[in-house]
Amino acid sequence: MSSEERKAYPFAIVGFFVTDKPVDEAFKEDINPDDIEKIQEMIKEVIFKEGVDLAIAPFVVPPDQVNDALHQLGEALFGGEQEDG
Numbered sequence: 001m002s003s004e005e006r007k008a009y010p011f012a013i014v015g016f017f018v019t020d021k022p023v024d025e026a027f028k029e030d031i032n033p034d035d036i037e038k039i040q041e042m043i044k045e046v047i048f049k050e051g052v053d054l055a056i057a058p059f060v061v062p063p064d065q066v067n068d069a070l071h072q073l074g075e076a077l078f079g080g081e082q083e084d085g
Contacts, residue, residue, distance in 0.1 A: 006053075008078040010070045013043070023060055031058075 019026045036056065044054040057076065061069040 008074065010074050012066070012070065027060075 017026060040054055040056050048054065057073055
């Protein structure tokens, strides 16, 4: 039985937060990998169909840097797993 090649596709969920604090004071500092995994599983269950894997990395991106940030995220998550050719 041959298996199909799996491919990684970037996606974005865009939101806004409003605060009177500086950006670096708006986020919790005690987020741990279990918290990220819970969020990841919730997104996976709510948005994607069965058989799709998901990896997320939360960070704030200035609007004019979104394309570069998505490219960097893709490289960080999938760059080491893909082979040239």
